[in-house]
């Protein structure tokens with residue numbers, strides 16, 4: 485617990501907030517293709533995924549083979565990069581003494597590889613990274629956010645920055661946080677339709693991550 489900390493705390497979702505999840509999916513299929521030594525397999529998987537079909541069926545993988553390839557996909561080291569403006573945003577927040585956390589749903593192995601590939605350990609302390617498989621519940625359970633509040637009980641404000649109105653904002657809204665949705669990218673994996681989930685709409689929407697800075701840093 486840090487009772488001396490009286491500055492803001494900003495919690496980021498990971499997928500489709502700090503980087504494009506579509507890029508991760510494409511990277512995964514390319515890794516599977518490389519594993520099979522077949523560019524053609526990678527291309528087949530990508531085009532079937534893009535048309536909503538089963539990418540593993542598209543290359544004729546049976547149940548056992550699919551499980552093996554999925555394991556490879558989930559543990560691959562991805563070729564992904566931070567969204568435009570994300571690096572600048574994280575740097576300014578760090579320089580301003582804002583505490584940062586990441587709360588993300590997913591498998592430990594996959595999310596850890598993404599964090600490493602994006603270099604996010606430079607900005608977020610190890611004990612401020614919460615991955616659902618490690619936490620033992622999805623982010624909608626609230627355990628991670630409660631842990632963050634109890635770590636910084638005197639923070640001047642709590643912000644949640646995400647992309648998915650079905651999941652990201654329900655708990656922080658209920659806890660009285662400021663919720664910010666990053667919109668403006670049609671390539672997102674999850675729909676950004678507002679008004680679909682009770683209590684799930686964000687308070688603020690921004691098109692680019694640097695727009696959150698004046699909302700958080702007031703002086």
Ligand SMILES: [Mg+2]
Pocket residue numbers: 497498499500501646647648
């Ligand atoms: Mg997301």
